[in-house]
Amino acid sequence: MSTNTIPLEEIRAQAADLPVDLYEGDATAYARFDQAFSLESVAIALGESDCLYDEATFPGVVYQPDNLPTTVVVSGDGTVLSIDATEEAHARSAVSNVIDTLDDLGLIVDARTPEISTNVRTVPFSLTPPSVETLGYDDDS
Template identity: 60%
Template sequence: MSENTISVAELRSRVSELPITLSEGENAAYASVDQAFSLESVVIALDEEDCVYDEETFSGVAYQPDSPLATVVVSGDGTIVALDAREQADAKTAVSQVVDKLDDLGLLTGDSSPELSTDTRAVPFALDAPAVETLGYDDES
């Protein structure tokens, strides 16, 4: 989990620099897992068509699921934040869906589900992606 924190407003501002359209919702939620992610693996797991990942612009993956209406940001340090949801329940559902997808595909290594938080005055978020091994095949095999 990140030792850095960022306000949801600042995170939203940074995400708005990406080529996506944020909705007008003001609800947010987050969960932190105690592990780092390969953001390339996260993009593949969440469906590349619904993700924006530009490591030179922003140190996370922005994902916009079809439902609920929210933007979910995944940090390489294991923080998953739902922004701009219209309802608090939608923000929590969006985070839970991402956690479940990452878990189903074996990207989560822990035994317990991360706890969801709606206290989003400041969320843990690494502004610099940590170095992690990319999951997948290497060229030397």
């Protein structure tokens, strides 16, 4: 997994270019897994009608939960990130809810549950999707 960190503002700026209305909040939270995520599977798990995923446009799934005023971004390299919550509790809850959903559907294989960090300015996030072999697929099948 990549351990590159980038400024949160860079992720927000890229997300702002997408056809999604971001919230005005600046509370953030993230959890970092030691595994890659299949972003197609993440979008299906979170509900395709509530997600935006276009790998050619943005390197993650953008999700806006119905019950919390925040936008969550899930990267292919294992980061679940709330980027614009109006309150820290909303950011933390949104990340926790996404983790629970992905775990319930078997998309989390990491044995440890990562700590949720809040109100950060830089985050571990890859601006390029992980390679196919990182996801555990075999090109020869």
